[in-house]
Amino acid sequence: MFAIYIRRSVLFFLLTCPAFVYGQNNRVQKLWYNQPSGKTWENALPVGNGRLGGMVYGNVVDEIVQLNEHTLWSGGPNRNDNPDALAALPEIRQLIFDGKQKEAEKLANKAIITKKSHGQMFQPLGELRLNFSGHDNFTNYYRELDIERALAKTTYQVNGITYTREVLASFPDRVIVIRLTADKPGSLSFDASFASQHTRKEVKITSAKDLTISGNSSDHEGVKSAVRFKGIARIKTEGGILSASDTSLNVKGANAATIYISIATNFKNYNDVSGDENALALSYLNKASAKPYSAILNPHIAAYQKYFNRVKFDLGKTDQGKLPTDERLKNFRNVNDPELVTLYYQYGRYLLISSSQPGGQPANLQGIWNNKMRPPWDSKYTININAQMNYWPAERANLSELHEPFFKMVEELAHTGKGTARTMYGARGWMAHHNTDIWRATGAIDGAFWGMWIAGGGWTSQHLWHRYLYQGDKAYLAKVYPILKGAATFYADFLIEHPKYKWLVVNPGSSPENAPAAHEGSSLDAGTTMDNQIAFDVLTSTIRAAEILKRDAAFADTLRQIRKRLPPMHIGQHGQLQEWLDDVDDPNDHHRHVSHLYGLFPSDQISAYRTPELFSAARTTLMHRGDVSTGWSMGWKVNWWARLQDGNHAFTLIKNQLSPLGTSKEGGGTYNNLFDAHPPFQIDGNFGCTSGITEMLMQSADGAVHLLPALPDVWPAGSIGGLLAQGGFEVVNMKWSEGKLTTLEVKSRLGGNLRLRLPNALKSVNGKPMQKASGENLNEFYRSVEVADVVVSPKAKLTETNLKPTLLYDVPTQAGKSYVFAGQ
Template sequence: MKKIILLALLFEFLIASSQNGQNLKLWYNEPSGKIWENALPIGNGFLGAMVYGNVENEIIQLNENTVWTGGPNRNDNPKALAALPEIRKLIFDGKHMDAEKLANEAFISKKSHGQMFQPVGNLNLNFEGHEKYSNYKRELDIEKAISKTSYVVEGVTYTREAFVSFSERVIVIHLTADKKASISFTANYTSPHKIKRFAVSGSKDLEISGTTSDHEGVASLIKFKGITRIKLDKGTLEQTENSLTVKGANSATLYISIATNFNNYHDVSGNENQRALDYLNKAFGKPYQKLKKEHILAYQKYFNRVKLDLGTTSAVNLPTDERLENFRNTNDPQFVALYYQYGRYLLISSSQPGGQPANLQGIWNNNLNPSWDSKYTININAEMNYWPAEKTNLSELHEPFLQMVKDLAETGKETAKTMYGARGWMAHHNTDIWRATGAVDGAFWGLWTAGGGWASQHLWDHYLYSGDKEFLKDIYPVLKGAALFYVDFLVDHPKYKWMVVNPGNSPENAPQAHNGSSLDAGTTMDTQIVTDVFNTTIRAAEILKEDATLIDTLKGIRSRLAPMHIGKHNQLQEWLDDIDDPKDNHRHVSHLYGLFPSNQISAYKTPELFAASKNTLLQRGDVSTGWSMGWKINWWAKLQDGNHAYTLIKNQLTPLGVNRGGGGTYNNLFDAHPPFQIDGNFGCTSGITEMLIQSSDGAIHLLPALPDVWSAGTIEGIRARGGFEIVEMVWKDAKIYKLVVKSTLGGNLRLRLPNSMKEKSGADLEIAKGENPNPFYFVNETVEPIISKESTIKLLELKPTFLVDISTKKGNMYTFVSK
């Protein structure tokens, strides 16, 4: 009894204390109709659903995270190794298009180009006689992860609540009315799959089963099973061959379970039927209100860690679609906070420990043939999905992506050996649930060898935030393997004598000087990623006291890598030669990887490269695809230009079709590439965080890119490297008035502040000197850039800051106030 009372008290406390009373809801006064991008997403990392909120013909579109086409397979091209010397020679000789033609034959997969994430189908709820309604409203409460639809028919108020349980593996839909015996509807499944079956069991369970599609020569081995069971308060439940009809109930609760036979990327021997039944039976015994409370508690364990308050205006009273329409022309700071938290909501809902990583659409997809297969594009998009994980206090939700990287380190060994004759492991620009590592989609896009190297940096990032040395020991072989691949793969450039990646490219872009070919040797991004791979492996080996000989080897090769270049247009060069076009507005600005998410370009350590990065961004322009604008927010934050970062937020939070030639945002606040890609949501959430806190450049920099419109605000719960948590930061007139920091690991706390502060006791803070002694804030030195003789690069003027050091002890809290 005491346990139940304590649970109830905790539940009430969490609800009462959530988000300082801010209204974190997406809401609308019209149904979705037939438009999927109007529907509202719910999920628990394993199951996803889109709730349309239609009155007479409700649609609940269903996804399960392992419903993918195909089965275990490989897609390496065995011709690659023999062709590698010739392709390298062609590139060095300036015959880029000839190299690309040969690469299409010898490197690009002749098997699968990656399998597809597919939907299960729809659960349809038909309410006869509800075509004439009033007082309609639908909403998604992202504080509780619950969708709600309400309306009135003939004086009766009907309410539907839906959530994907975070405590059970089921979707729950609860139907009520304010007049008894008013709930009547028919439920049935539909599915776009070719191989499918609908049935009603003897126990009146509505069932859907099927097999995903064969794709690109890979036979499908994935079988799925979905079961809907209805619990009634009064009323009757009738069945047909493939539907259930409820008549005259006071309320009805639908429990939906979905499962597949997928165990892991090389094992599909599970029993989808038994799994679905087990999930359903476990949840069905619980009353709706108990399930709902448990769900909210489990969800808010993650969501309530971070609170953001940028102020509120009267715009908060408008429906979400109207606020989206108005945002670029009005002041609606709470809309930014809503969108920020929506990004966290989407990550919590699409990525949970033990599940699959959030894919190109998170966990929500209604198409058998989704754009880009809705898989994992690892030349930016999959990484961007996880940029908010550590910094917005969702570290556990990083696990599915980190596990995928460990999987790729296994499957990628054969690719490294077969295609490149190299040790270690590698992956190209795309992968899927089967952890494919071959080159796909054509040499222009697919002959990029840095996918594994970039993804591996997330393992290191997790260590820097958590300080978990056991984790570092576990993932060190993955870091080492990524480095060994480059040890064997790098070659000497015959003209410049640096060691370079060849073949390589700067993702999805091509200079006019190469006649439309993307292939090149020594592109800036390739070298930046190799530098990071070597830096992190060296640091990890030193911490773990491993591989002294390898450390020497990596340091030796690192010293021979090409430095970054500043070109004649005062830009950071994208290619080794000075061939950038200042009128190029390509969506990828990949060579700014060194600015973010890497820290090779710094305001304080590499001022010329810092200024060149700004020039590159200005030349590329603001409006682009949705995810590209999301990345640009992070870059402008790193450039300490809050107003320009905010301009990109306004561009991104613009209805699709308004930004000429670019993306934007759908009515349900999904990011529009277009079409929908979830990476832009996550990129923007990351960027907003970077505007408020950065911790990659030797210190915790607070309010580095505060726009004028956010002159006052509060944030709680965001995290910095080295185990520091910003428990509370309050600012006004762009100055920090109160700061509370928790040190979970101890060690030196170096703060870069916009104004002078003191300890709560009144004691002055020690002015920082030299390098930060905290090992989590070690920053590798970047080689001096080579600057074109035609360049007239001018350094940027930075805002003055106060750099201070505080010695901290593990587990203690530290409070500072403005002077």
């Protein structure tokens, strides 16, 4: 009898202890904690459906769900071009050519930087607050974010009663839903209210007992608010009594309750705010609230998993996986916790799915989650790196559809940017400076040191080209070709001959947010390396697109002639890739921006096999800059070290990034909810690291699908499936052991030659011998473009690049078929 009692007691513990039940089952896919968030927003857990974002605090007595809606921005339609720019342009250019960059910067501040709005702000709606009076003395507390099901959950016990809360942002139903239950009938009582920092707002209860909040966003920098918002919370109870006061809803003695939250604005597009926020919010709410919770939950999970389940990733398990996420984060630098890497990787994919959906706005500096009326950097779109970084995982991590909001923004910038190109620079085509917002402003902001950068349009347009390289859709390419052509046309008009070197250069230009001492601390210059690299990519992609579509032959030939006259990359006296046209780099410069390595990643102009000298110089530059930096910068560095095929160094950056904020006084890190810390929170570091981990395991930018190019020693065995490579190749399944491939399955969506670069020999399971590759890859999606011969300083000492040996195979493929290989 005693043994039976013991077994029953153990079983009761396993079934009733929330930390065991939720923390152990499928632990790889969950963030979980044994304490509430308290007042710290960065402890809360994010849910989102691309339109609505919620931060779930998991507090017991005073629960908070902080709310965002993707179009709730300050201001309204506006332009911020400076018409004085065109007249001042010749003088600014001459000052730069004369080596008077600081004087040029002063003039640019007067004539180029906007005299109007410097960009509008992404703003929160407010908070839904739930008060559970009498729940102070709780036990068995547990909360989690299940990123496999896009569901946040909190459980705890009070007086022997288990209370459970589930929160989701429904993808199909466009509402946030909160499900509240108690395992004892009649035990659920709480009050619900809205709180908001908006000054122009009204909170009230309707006759139908809906809790509503309505109002206007903020005026900002001389732009009057044109955005009206409406939020509605509706509570449906099972048992109990629902009553109302002036500004809150009260539930007493219920068995369960479901709260449906709908939010909408009058925003229709960047130039149209004629929508009806009241009708929209009510229509979403009425449709959703007519459904029971299960009818919301199951379609939500299915819609989410359509994206999430495409990639499976396993690096093995250790006992660290049994600990709460915040404890694992504290331990990560000093212990082996491969599950935290896979969790962080998939969390990046979760965040992109949750903050960027077709038809919505693209993920901004904070994705879709912001609790401040005046957020850092206005939570805008910084397009000198950060907005692009948000979408680096989209294609390679098999989330291509989620790229669509970014493409839509680029399409809209191509419209607004035509006026900026014409008004400010007398140029055809379109352009954008370093920052934009929901109103698609393209003028120069924030001062010439930051804002005098003309490549925002050029860089963002390359995402359209990369989509084609991955998907191979010629109809899509034809649709976006005018945008590519417009970006190239701007460069054709804007580039000017350098009087000393006779190259065509961007002037004025800059290397974002950095400045050499030789330029008196000015970031402005002519022919910076990043400007040259982006110009090269814009011209090249437009030439290729014109060839594929068989149009604009004469224009493409003009672009070829221009491309020949771009400055080559330079290796300076310290063996570094020069950031500037002149050899003025400081090897002790540890600036967070290393923009001139754009050519290494995300571009493929610098190659281990085609440009070994540049490859060596890029490595030297990264060594000079150091590892620890702001969060997003470390995310970019993971990608660079992956491209340099140094997996151990890439993993060092992952360890630096996955360190609790404050571990290093020199840089960022990660908050307890695994949000990236710039600091403050910027989501680009999450996305950048997810991209970098992908690059460590698979690359397809240098003429072949390169597998395990940067595998660190700490990942000797593992598996991943679902990654996408250029040319429509899907790595359906890849397993490795002792650093060598053991199993590989590749599906060819488009057909054509599959060139594989591998760390060890494979054999085809169908018995066909593997064909060693030679010469150029004949697959058009892998065509290499030769960059100009590098200029090397006579003082430079180049370090030898010691790459691990690889094998190169060609596999002819047919569209729709899969090819399976095994290690030898």
